[in-house]
Amino acid sequence: MIKEVILMLTDIEEGSLIVVKDPEKKEFLKRYRKEFGLSDIKVLGLNEFKKKYYFDYTKEAIFWVHKKYGCIKSIAEMYLENLYFIKDGIHSQKIDLLREIKDGLTERGLLKTDELFKASLQSKTIVLYDLEGIDDFYENMFKEISNLTKVVRLEKSYQEKGLTPLYSFVDAEREIEFVASKIAELIKKGISPSKIKIANVKDDYTFSLKTITKDFNIPLELQKNETIKSSKLIKSFKEGYKDNLSTAIENTRELVHTPRDEKIFNSLLDVANSYYWAENKGDIRDFMFEDIDSIKVPNEKYDEAVKTVDFLSSTFTKDDYIFLMNFNQGSFPDSKKDEDYLSDKEKLLLGISDSIDLNRKISALARKKILSTSNLVVTYSKKNKKGDLYISPVYDATIFEEMKYSREFTHSDAHNLKELIKEKDENRKYGTTTDTLLTLRNHYDGSPYMNYDNKFKGIAREKLMGHLQNKLTLSYSSMNTYYQCAFRYYLDNILKMDEFDSTFETTIGSIFHRVLSLAFKDNFDFDLDWRESIERETFEFRDREKFFLNILKDELKFIIEGIEKGMEYTELKEALYEQKITVQIDDVTTFKGFVDKILYTKDKSIAAIIDYKTGNTELKLDNAYYGLDMQLPIYAYLLKNYEPLKDAAIGGFYIENILANTRDPEQKLTNLKLQGYSNSSIDILSRVDKNYENSKIIKSLKMGANGFYSYAKILSEEKIDCLIHLVEAKIREAAANIEAGNFEINPKKIGLKEYGCQFCKYRDICYKTAADTKKLKEIKKEEFLGGEQHADVD
Ligand code: SF4
Structure with a gap:
């Protein structure tokens, strides 16, 4: 054991190396620099020190273990973390496997040792700062180092400060309400929120804590960081990353609009860079995805906010106010179980702490910390949704003073009104009348109940523009959503509440589109491109879907042949595939569209646009008048x-x-015919389709003695121009309304048909009423484009 102990930071010699618990390193450095300025010391986290002293491993090492032992990434990492514990002469099946892994990695140079670091230790004093309760593995490591150099402990002085107040509550909601009301009281007395800490906030407390502190107007900074895996940016990166990492990154860069996006994108770059060594980036794709999924983006930091902290690893000052919540068994302190890769028995053989030893150490530390933390209030709840809860095993009647608390309603009208509504609900449903109901009902006489105004109350332009980073991108589908219902657009495209999940249908669409984009180019190899297109998808096919996929492969072959045959009838032999077209609408808004195919004549005098579809598209133009x-x-x-x-x-x-819903080849070819509008000028149309009088490639295009049949979809150049102007006007109108923050709940009804609410997921959010629906007059395209020009002959 290392005996020499110092108590003051001032006793640290110049040139020392200070080892702290890893989560404390940043905070320690901040405090040390504040007190002593820049001085010649070095600070390392405990785990960091271990890796420098023994060895470190890279992503390449994890990948090698994964390949060699056929295990998933997290298991490979677990093996690597256990390599530090093996000792000569100690054997078990698991320890021997670890030894084999270590030898394999060493042979390949995949474990990095730092001999310079080891040598440098001899001339330094190692200071172990507040490392109480650490695993015996580390104790042994420092014992070994104490043979090389001077190792001292710097222990915090724990001064007992008397009994700690302890409050119990019926459930977490009441417990959080109490803490919020005590914090509000402290803030009213002039205590800075930054001096108030809430410790031991677990996931099941976060939502209520956020809501209740907001109602009490308490600024809160949660310690918890969010993982980025469900962000749109990451989802889009994963979908776009098939085999070319650089392209996927470049495409993702285009989606960066907000500072949060920037943070996510930078984390993504860091992960991608850490795989520089991989020759085949396709191999490490899943590995990279796992890394990305575990990345957390720090929450916003505030100077003047109440912070949530970890009780055991945090250092508190005498003027801090601490609320240790959730002082329940299983929640505080975090206990260890004998369920690690190495069993307790094996750990004892290796001379490291087993779960019993670690629990004893953690409990002793927790008790010591409770006894010595000033201004500490401890709370726990007696029940949760699953049943009864018990007090933490650290509880000892001799160190706590059990307190009684009567509810106060003096700090938050917002919270009180919510409580009153809950009480009124209970009263309405079960006839219960509590003291809380009587108190609050008297105080908030006539407060609204059972009347709800669902109107969208607006959003300030500056706030919206800040959120959008002054960049708005519109597309056909987002604009269509806006015109269907502006509030639906707001939820989908501004708040981004719609999560895109790949389905079998969307995956098929994507495979078909990709193969068709390659099908008419040189070097097209149907089988190879089909296979590669499937491999690029992240969707996991079930057996029956795999079976269906084989049928669809033949279908696609037929489609390609059909399209090729169709090319015989047109003079538009030049083609461009998968084109992204962008139009700048104003300083803020860009309109973007992706088109599958543009055909044009060699002299570029005539062009036609074709988009492949696997679902239904409305061909009528009547509703274009309404966007x-x-x-x-x-x-x-x-x-x-x-x-x-x-x-x-x-x-x-x-x-x-x-995609045709038939097995009949003739029907399939008919289904492949182009659907849409053709230029009525015979000079132009005859070059688009030589057989325009009875077209084999354009649906319903037919001429009789008196001109085109009534159902032929043809438009004069003037009408096409008029339509283009209408599109432009509708894009500008939507852009101006969105930029102004107009997101009214306004689904449409044209004639008898409803637009907007059909298939909308947000009914439970918008609480639409009949009055919200905008009734629009049915209008025919002739009314805004002018009359038809063909002669009806049939
Ligand atoms: S359900 Fe209807 S009213 Fe509500 S958001 Fe959706 S489209 Fe708008």
């Missing part, structure tokens, strides 16, 4: 704004249905 169902007109608008072909006449804009 709805504008997919086809938007293609025309995009083509007109596509720089390389902006002077070309628009021959047509179509969708092509690539």
Whole structure:
């Protein structure tokens, strides 16, 4: 054991190396620098020290263990963490496996040793700062080092300060309400929120703590950091990362709009860079994803806020006020169980702490800390949703003073009103009348109950622009949502509440689109490109889906042949695939569209746009007047704004249905016909389709003696222009409204048909009433584009 003990930071010799518990390193450095300025000391976390003293391992080492032993990443990491414990002469099946892994890694140079660090220790004093309660493994390590150099302990002086007040509550809600009300009292007395700490806040307390402290107007900084795995940025990165990491990163960079996005993106870059050694980036894709999923982005930091902290590892000053909550068995202190890779028996053989020893050490430390922490209040609850709860095993009647508490309603009207509503609900349902109900009802006489105003109350432009970083991107689907219901757009596109989950259908759509984008280029290899397109997807196919996938493969082959045959009828032989077209609308808004295929003549005088579809698309243009169902007109608008072909006449804009609900080859070919609008000029149309009089490639395009059939979808150039102007006007109108924060609950009803609420997931949020629906007059496209020009002959 290391005997020499010093008590004051001032006793630390210049040039010393101070070892602290890892989570405390930053805080220790801050305090030390504040007190002593920059001095010649070095500070390392305990784990950091261990890795420098023995060895460290890289991602490459984890990957090697994963490959060699066929285990998942977390198990490979667990093996590596246990390598430190093995000792010569001690054997068990598990210890021998660890030894084998260590030898394998050493042979390949995958364990990094730092000989310079070891040598440098001889000329330094090692100060162990507040390392009470650490594993015997570390005690042994420092004992070994004490043979090389001077090792001293710097222990905190724990001065007992008398009994600690202890409060019990019926449940966590009451417990949190008490803590919030005591904090509000302290703040009213002039105590800075930064001097108040709440310790031991577990996940099940976070939501209520956030809500209740907000009602009490208490600024709160949660210690808990959020993982980034469910962020849109990461989801999109994972979907986009098939085999080319750089492209996936570049595409993700385009989605960075907010400071939070920036933090997430930088973390993503760090992970990607840590895999520099991998020759085949496809191999480490899942590994990288696991790393990314575990990244946490720190919550916002505030100077003047009440902070949540870890009780045992935090250092408190005499003027801090601490609330240790959730003082319940299983919650405080965190107890260890004999369920690690190495059993307690094996740990004892190796001379490291077993779970019993660690629990004893942690309890002793917790008791010591409770006894010596000034201004400490301890609370616990007696029940949760699962049943009865018990007080922490650290409880000892001799160190606590059990307190009685009567509810106060003096610090938060917002909280009191919520409590009153809960009480009124209970009274309405079960007829119960409590003292709380009587007190609050008297005080808040006439407060609203059972009347709810669902109107969107608006958002300030500056706040919205700040959130959007002055950048708004519109697309066909987001604009359509806006015109269906502005509030739905707000939830989907501003608050981003809609999570995109890949389904079998969306995955098929993506595979088909990719293969079709390659199908008409040189070096196309159907089997290879089909296989690669499937491998790029992250969706996990079930057996019956795999079976269906094989049927769809033949279907796709048929489609490609069908499209190829169709090319015989057109002079538009040049093609561009998967084009992204962007149009800058104003300083803030950009309109973006992706089109699957643009066909054009060699001289670029005529162009047509084609989008592959696997579902239904509305072809009628009537609702375009209201900004709805504008997919086809938007293609025309995009083509007109596509720089390389902006002077070309628009021959047509179509969708092509690539999934047919039939096994009949004739029917399938019919299904493949282009659906949409063609230019009525015979000069132009005859080049788009040689057989325009009875088209084999464009649905319903047919001529009789008196001109085009009534159902032929044709538009004059003037009408196409008019439609393009309408699209532009609707985009500008939507952009201006969104930028102004107009997100009214306003689903539409045109004639008898409802738009917006169908398939909307937000009914439980918006509480739509009948009065919210905007009733619009049915309107025909001829009313805003002018009359039809074909002759009806059938
Ligand atoms: S349910 Fe209807 S009213 Fe509510 S958000 Fe959705 S579309 Fe708007």
